[in-house]
Amino acid sequence: MTAFRMPSLGADMETGTLVEWLVKPGDRVKHGDIVAVVETQKGAIEIEIFQTGLIEQILVGTGAKVPVGTSLANVLSDEEAKAGTAAAVVPEAGAPPFAAIAVPRRSVGPPPPPIVVPPGAEGRMRVSPAARRFAQRLGIDLAAITGTGPASAIIRADVERIQAEAMPPKPKAAIGLNLDAMREAIAAAMARSKREIPHYYLQHDVDVTLCEEWLARTNAARPPDSRLLLGALVIKGVALATRRFPAFNGFYREGKFEPAAVIHVGVAIAIRGGGLAAPAIHNVDRLSLDDLMVRMRDLVQRTRAGRIRGSEIADTTITVSSLGERGVESLYGVIYPPQVAIVGVGKATSRPRVVDGHVAVRSIVTVTLSADHRASDGHAGALFLANIGKLLQEPEKL
Amino acid sequence: MSSVEIHSVVCEELNNIAPEVDMQSVNPSADLREALDIDSMDFLNFITAIHRRLGVDIPELDYPKLITLDGAITYLQKKLGGGNKG
Known part of the structure; x- marks a missing residue:
C-alpha cells in the first residue's frame, strides 16, 4: 500500500486545500489520472496520481487545508488488491460503509458534494466530474438538476442550463481562477527572483523569414485545426538548443545548480483580466511540431479556463515568454525560481537585413535570454541564443 | 445565411475567446486583435471555430480580410452566398 500525498506545486507552496475528490474508495486509478482538485495560490489545480492500483481509503475530506506531503489517500497496488481485503472492493462487496471511511477528518468547508452517496445504492446520482466541479463552484445543488447525459448523468451543459436560468446573462468568467491570489503568487515569486537571482541579459536578432515561408x-494545405504557429517553432527551437546547453535547464536549489534530465518548457500564458501562468509542456524536445502545437492549444485553453494540472506547474525546467505579434520587439523575462533561465520572444517585424551582400526586407524576431549567473555565464548564454537562431533557419528539421 | 445570422455566429465565437467583451460596443471597423486583445493563438481558434460551424474554408492568406468585424462578415457572406447560388 502506498500513500497518495498532497503534491508540491512549486517551491513556494506550503499547503493546499482539497476542493474536490474525483475518485472514491474502490475506484481503479492509473498513472496520470486526475483524481482530485486542489486550491492553491495559483488557482484550482487538477491533481494527477502517479500510482496505478485501487483507491483503498480517502484520508482527507473536501475543504481541508493540509501541508504539502500529507497523505490524502491510501492506494493498493494491483497485487495487493487481488490479494483482497474487503475494503479494496467496497463497491461490489458493499462492506464498510463508504461514507464513514470517506471523510474521517473533514473539518471546515462546504458540505460534501453528493460524491459520498454509497456507490450502487438506489438513486445514485451520476454526475460528470466537470459538472460536479462547475456546480460546486457556483453553489448549485446537483439534486435539483435533471441530467441529459448518458444514462441520465448530469453533464456540464445541464449545470450551465440551470445557471443560465438562475441568473441574467453575463460574461462568462473562468472558473478555478482567483486573480487576486494569482497576483499574490506572481508578486511573491518575482520578488524572490529579483532578491535572490543575479540575472544577466542577452539579446539576439533571429531571421524567421524561412520559418514564415x-x-x-x-x-496552405491544412484545415485550421491543424495549422501551426510561429510560436510552436520557436518553442521547439528553444527545447532543442536546451539539449545542447544544459546550463539553462534545471533548478538552482540549496546553493547549487541541478541540471534537469528532461526538458519541460513552461509557456507563459496571459490570463484575460490580468494574471499570468506558465504551465509546462513536457519533453518538448521529443515532440513533433504537430504534437507540440496540439499541446499548446490545449494548454492555452485550459489555462485560461482555470484548469491547469499539477504536473504542469510543478516541474518546469525552463520558461519561454512571448508577448505575441502585437506586442513589443523585445522583452526580458524575470526568471521563475528555482529555474535558471527564461527566453523572451518579441514580435516578428519586417526589418532591412543584408543577405548575400544585398539589402533585403526580412522578418526578424528578437530573442532574449535572462539567465541565472550562478548557473551559467554570458559566453554560454550567447552560444545558446545563437543556436536557437541557427535551428530556426531549418524549420523543416524542427 | 443572412448577414444577421453570420454576425451572431461571429460575435458568439469571438465571445468564447474574449468573454468579457461586449460585442455590441466593438467598432465594426476596428482591428479585432486590438479591440479584443487577442493573440495569434486566439485568432487561430476563432478561425477554427468558424470553419467548424459554418464549414467555410479560410486559408491563411485570407486572414487579413477577417481582421475587422465588418470584414469578417462580408468575407463569410461572400463565401457562403457563393456556395448557395450554385
Whole structure:
C-alpha cells in the first residue's frame, strides 16, 4: 500500500486545500489520472496520481487545508488488491460503509458534494466530474438538476442550463481562477527572483523569414485545426538548443545548480483580466511540431479556463515568454525560481537585413535570454541564443 | 445565411475567446486583435471555430480580410452566398 500525498506545486507552496475528490474508495486509478482538485495560490489545480492500483481509503475530506506531503489517500497496488481485503472492493462487496471511511477528518468547508452517496445504492446520482466541479463552484445543488447525459448523468451543459436560468446573462468568467491570489503568487515569486537571482541579459536578432515561408507552405494545405504557429517553432527551437546547453535547464536549489534530465518548457500564458501562468509542456524536445502545437492549444485553453494540472506547474525546467505579434520587439523575462533561465520572444517585424551582400526586407524576431549567473555565464548564454537562431533557419528539421 | 445570422455566429465565437467583451460596443471597423486583445493563438481558434460551424474554408492568406468585424462578415457572406447560388 502506498500513500497518495498532497503534491508540491512549486517551491513556494506550503499547503493546499482539497476542493474536490474525483475518485472514491474502490475506484481503479492509473498513472496520470486526475483524481482530485486542489486550491492553491495559483488557482484550482487538477491533481494527477502517479500510482496505478485501487483507491483503498480517502484520508482527507473536501475543504481541508493540509501541508504539502500529507497523505490524502491510501492506494493498493494491483497485487495487493487481488490479494483482497474487503475494503479494496467496497463497491461490489458493499462492506464498510463508504461514507464513514470517506471523510474521517473533514473539518471546515462546504458540505460534501453528493460524491459520498454509497456507490450502487438506489438513486445514485451520476454526475460528470466537470459538472460536479462547475456546480460546486457556483453553489448549485446537483439534486435539483435533471441530467441529459448518458444514462441520465448530469453533464456540464445541464449545470450551465440551470445557471443560465438562475441568473441574467453575463460574461462568462473562468472558473478555478482567483486573480487576486494569482497576483499574490506572481508578486511573491518575482520578488524572490529579483532578491535572490543575479540575472544577466542577452539579446539576439533571429531571421524567421524561412520559418514564415515554411509555415505558409505547410499551412496552405491544412484545415485550421491543424495549422501551426510561429510560436510552436520557436518553442521547439528553444527545447532543442536546451539539449545542447544544459546550463539553462534545471533548478538552482540549496546553493547549487541541478541540471534537469528532461526538458519541460513552461509557456507563459496571459490570463484575460490580468494574471499570468506558465504551465509546462513536457519533453518538448521529443515532440513533433504537430504534437507540440496540439499541446499548446490545449494548454492555452485550459489555462485560461482555470484548469491547469499539477504536473504542469510543478516541474518546469525552463520558461519561454512571448508577448505575441502585437506586442513589443523585445522583452526580458524575470526568471521563475528555482529555474535558471527564461527566453523572451518579441514580435516578428519586417526589418532591412543584408543577405548575400544585398539589402533585403526580412522578418526578424528578437530573442532574449535572462539567465541565472550562478548557473551559467554570458559566453554560454550567447552560444545558446545563437543556436536557437541557427535551428530556426531549418524549420523543416524542427 | 443572412448577414444577421453570420454576425451572431461571429460575435458568439469571438465571445468564447474574449468573454468579457461586449460585442455590441466593438467598432465594426476596428482591428479585432486590438479591440479584443487577442493573440495569434486566439485568432487561430476563432478561425477554427468558424470553419467548424459554418464549414467555410479560410486559408491563411485570407486572414487579413477577417481582421475587422465588418470584414469578417462580408468575407463569410461572400463565401457562403457563393456556395448557395450554385
